[in-house]
Amino acid sequence: MSKTASNSAVNASQAQISQNKMNQTGCSRGLSADSKKVDPENKSMSAINTTANIVLRRAFGSRIKPRVAWITNEVVRRGFSPGESLTAEDSAALYKSRFRFASENHLRNCRSSMKTSAKNQVTPERLMQFGFAYAPPLVIGAAVSNKVFDSLAGGAKTVAQLSKETGASVRGLRAIMNALVALELLKKDRHGNFSLTPESEAFLVSNKPSTLAGFFPMNMKRLIPLWLKLDETVRTGRPAEARNEEHPGTEFFTELVENIIPMSYGSANALGDHLKLAKTKTETRVLDLAAGSGIWGIVLAQKSPHVRVTAVDWAGMIPTTKRITQKFGVGNRFQFIEGDLREADFGSGYDIATLGHILHSEGEERSRNLLKKTFRALKSGGTIAIGEWLVNDDRTEPLPSLMFAVNMLVNTEHGDTFSFNEIKSWLEEAGFKKARTLGAPGPSPLILATKR
Numbered sequence: 001m002s003k004t005a006s007n008s009a010v011n012a013s014q015a016q017i018s019q020n021k022m023n024q025t026g027c028s029r030g031l032s033a034d035s036k037k038v039d040p041e042n043k044s045m046s047a048i049n050t051t052a053n054i055v056l057r058r059a060f061g062s063r064i065k066p067r068v069a070w071i072t073n074e075v076v077r078r079g080f081s082p083g084e085s086l087t088a089e090d091s092a093a094l095y096k097s098r099f100r101f102a103s104e105n106h107l108r109n110c111r112s113s114m115k116t117s118a119k120n121q122v123t124p125e126r127l128m129q130f131g132f133a134y135a136p137p138l139v140i141g142a143a144v145s146n147k148v149f150d151s152l153a154g155g156a157k158t159v160a161q162l163s164k165e166t167g168a169s170v171r172g173l174r175a176i177m178n179a180l181v182a183l184e185l186l187k188k189d190r191h192g193n194f195s196l197t198p199e200s201e202a203f204l205v206s207n208k209p210s211t212l213a214g215f216f217p218m219n220m221k222r223l224i225p226l227w228l229k230l231d232e233t234v235r236t237g238r239p240a241e242a243r244n245e246e247h248p249g250t251e252f253f254t255e256l257v258e259n260i261i262p263m264s265y266g267s268a269n270a271l272g273d274h275l276k277l278a279k280t281k282t283e284t285r286v287l288d289l290a291a292g293s294g295i296w297g298i299v300l301a302q303k304s305p306h307v308r309v310t311a312v313d314w315a316g317m318i319p320t321t322k323r324i325t326q327k328f329g330v331g332n333r334f335q336f337i338e339g340d341l342r343e344a345d346f347g348s349g350y351d352i353a354t355l356g357h358i359l360h361s362e363g364e365e366r367s368r369n370l371l372k373k374t375f376r377a378l379k380s381g382g383t384i385a386i387g388e389w390l391v392n393d394d395r396t397e398p399l400p401s402l403m404f405a406v407n408m409l410v411n412t413e414h415g416d417t418f419s420f421n422e423i424k425s426w427l428e429e430a431g432f433k434k435a436r437t438l439g440a441p442g443p444s445p446l447i448l449a450t451k452r
């Protein structure tokens, strides 16, 4: 593409449209500066370096900071092992390293930097980046499946050595490993030895307790195929497969839940600290609804031996929940209720109820009923805690929560993402008081409310 061609597309109104679109879509603090560096004519910068870095930063915030990396390594060294819990600072570091993109500051900075670039010319560069935005998760998934990160956990290697060890082709490995260098998930020295970065060491080596490695092959196998039918889903308004129903939901979530533990671990930890569970002297009963891995109950149980958890999920999920609670060493303080949230009898007298990442797949009507049912199950003074991907009242940001709404369109009959004020109004309708947010690691703050 010539500079003349891209220049010819420029006028003030287009620049304004571009700015508005960028504000709506979200951007990273580094984008404006990086964008200026990106020149389709500049052969000295590889396309993958400019495109992939910007795409990745747009999706996940800026690169892992040295301090964050250091803390993250500490987090990983200590692991999510039974009896050991992360401090609020650890959790915050874990959060920042993965979920920085949703912060208010970030969005503010994004806007101010875009004002500057709106004065500049519009180019097709951003759309070109979107054109290949599918590549990073696929490259990561292929690397996980071909044991690239696991193998490099044993030390730096060349492509040839890795090919010999894993059986994968030299041609394939060379392509994805170089791309992973540009994605800042691998380092390469001048002798062609590849090694892990703090981020890939923390989150992409499969035997680490904090690993997200399994998510990427699962994403390729289970999530992306439905996204490929998005045009048809938009036309009909219906998903190709409704994962909010017991079948195929059970099969889908059995593969998913362990892979998303890092998303909720820090939030659950912040909740336990906020409720001062470590100081409790009397039995504290937790109702973990849509328990999945059981991570919310697990973390709360790790805070105190007085915590007892009742986990509710579909019958086919409970063996997975049981296995993971045992792995974390708290299985003997769990009991289980098998059944759909709409039909199961939750019992009563709970001090705390957690709803981790369930309202979005249930959709509005079922969520409102679930909140009413949860209210009845709590004792007076009990707390409900909701982990969600929140959107603002206008549904214009943040980008990850709006993308997650599309994910719900693709995967469920009525799922969506909601604002704090929407959920607050449902909580009040159910009888809860004092609906509030609690800053916590995760895609969005937690929502808490009290039964009075």
Ligand SMILES: C[S@@+](CC[C@H](N)C(=O)[O-])C[C@H]1O[C@@H](n2cnc3c(N)ncnc32)[C@H](O)[C@@H]1O
Pocket (backbone or CB within 6 Å): 244, 245, 249, 250, 253, 257, 260, 261, 264, 289, 290, 291, 292, 293, 294, 295, 296, 312, 313, 314, 317, 339, 340, 341, 342, 355, 356, 357, 358, 361, 387
């Ligand atoms: C996204 S996972 C969240 C798991 C866990 N709470 C967390 O935050 O990591 C949703 C869980 O809800 C369960 N689930 C979804 N719809 C359900 C329903 N209608 N009844 C019972 N369980 C359901 C799924 O089996 C899955 O374990």
